[in-house]
Amino acid sequence: MIDLDFLAQHADSMPGKPAVILGERFIDYATLSARANQAALAITKLGAQPDDRVAIMSFNSLEQYEIASGLRRIGAVLVPVNYRLRGPEVAYVLNDSGARIVFTDEVHQAVVDGVRGELTGQPALVSTGTAVSDGWLHYRELMDAPPPAGFAVHLPAERGFPRSAS
Numbered sequence: 001m002i003d004l005d006f007l008a009q010h011a012d013s014m015p016g017k018p019a020v021i022l023g024e025r026f027i028d029y030a031t032l033s034a035r036a037n038q039a040a041l042a043i044t045k046l047g048a049q050p051d052d053r054v055a056i057m058s059f060n061s062l063e064q065y066e067i068a069s070g071l072r073r074i075g076a077v078l079v080p081v082n083y084r085l086r087g088p089e090v091a092y093v094l095n096d097s098g099a100r101i102v103f104t105d106e107v108h109q110a111v112v113d114g115v116r117g118e119l120t121g122q123p124a125l126v127s128t129g130t131a132v133s134d135g136w137l138h139y140r141e142l143m144d145a146p147p148p149a150g151f152a153v154h155l156p157a158e159r160g161f162p163r164s165a166s
Contacts, residue, residue, distance in 0.1 A: 019032045033069075036073055043070055
């Protein structure tokens, strides 16, 4: 299987070109690639490993693209949770997928909070919004935290050996 990192290739060949545009907000390829590396480190620090499931329940956002790109880089599996689901349906998706981490935007925190007692396992809960409920981690703080000394995530190689994200 050939594993090409198209984001890294685009970041190298056209770094300033917009990769994602959402209304008035946008992110270019170089920034998205760097943020994907940061997301990969943050997600790994939360315990995710290759093939682990990580759920996102959110409206479209730039953070969603950072997280999805970071997951791809560490080989974890994205579990999109439809934002129209409620209560037992959300619990079912999270339990059935075995999600180790659940990301939500501010709007959907209450939905996940409402089913916390029904979740098997104890996934890490991360908010990408500005308000963070009790027991939740804040995405921005995770992204801004420096990696521990000697900590490295090895990303898939485009050619040859895997490379280390820092």
